[in-house]
Amino acid sequence: MNALGTILKLKRIEKKIRQEDLCQGICTTSYLSRIENNKTIANEEIYRLLFDRLGLDYDKIFKLSSQLDKRIEKWYEDLLNRKYDTENIDELKELAFTAGGETSIKFEIVYCRYLLMNNQLEEAEKILMNLRKIFRPELSRNFFIYSNVLVYYYILVGGYSQAAEAGLALTRLVGYENLGKDFELGIFNYNLGLSSLKHGYYETALNYAEKALSIFKDGFYIDRAMDCLIILGVCHNNLKNWDKAIYSFELAKRTLQFLPEKVHERYWYMISNNLGNCHEYKGEYDEAVHYYLQALKYLADQNKIIPLINLIRCYYNMGDLKSARFWLESAERTIKLGKVSKKEWIQIDIFSTLLKEPLSLEEINDIQKTSIQYFLSIEDWIHTIRYCGLFAKLYESQNRYKQANELYKIAFQANEKIKSGGDSL
Structure with a gap:
């Protein structure tokens, strides 16, 4: 029923009626302000009188709002x-905007989720940024859904630190777990784990992934549990907990038998590569x-x-330069087939030079300075450590001990960043 306060406020502003004029003879201005900001729930008669003065049918709005809310929640x-086509979106949109208030806001949030799942990122971004203007952290269902969708959006566009910030705004609210x-x-925990992993905060990612895994295991959501196992393995690997990493990936192998065959290749690639x-x-x-070599078998040529x-x-690193050159030639052919990130280009450049x-x-x-500066600039501590070690050994072989x-x-400092990063979010 708290949504009625928002509807009142929106309709009053829409009709350009002042608070004191709307509430005259019904309640005080301060009480109306509390109703409109959902800080109190008035009795039904006050709502009826206020809506009547706005020329609106209270019973119709209340009933429509209740039915639509259930429909939007089901969507x-x-x-x-991952069911995309279960709702008549145009019809639902029209009904939601007729109802107005929290119902229309909830529709817009869920619609953003739909747009993101259909890769319509720009349209979703416009709506989310407009919603941000009206949202403040609050213990409400709409803010819970909004925070989840915002985290998902930032992950899709590579804004992992923003994803973490959006998630933390929700977790700071005492009792937020009761909203979903x-x-x-x-x-929610999986997405926060993924964004923390992508940003190099492995301890934090472990914490969120373990929470998510516990929920998915209890609910028998096998595909979601599988994704959590992959995150756990990657985190343990980067934290040098290699036995735990191998255990996570071996458990993922055993879990794979319970998933449809159409997803097996994707997971076999992730398990093998990791x-x-x-x-x-x-x-x-x-x-x-x-x-x-196993990982290569599960990928199309342009993705290898x-x-x-x-x-x-x-x-x-093994000193087998002949084999290294063979695979470098294969990588150079692969580059011509598909899109390659700058990080991948930099690594190809490293070996094109060193070989x-x-x-x-x-x-x-030249290639050492260019590559290490790039990895540092994007705060990729893992590649910083990996290639600092590679170049350091090369310098040592040439008696360049100072370099x-x-x-x-630099590698030590990057490792410290990883350790401290897990506690900084």
């Missing part, structure tokens, strides 16, 4: 369950190569660039 639930179903809370990362971090390059880079790096013959010290210095030590210092 939102369907979207969370367990399944919704699981998705197990390769795990063994590479441990210096077990033969094992790492085995898993990276990440495991190809991993293979090049492994063979380079040249002859190779000058000036060329090493090697400088890179080891």
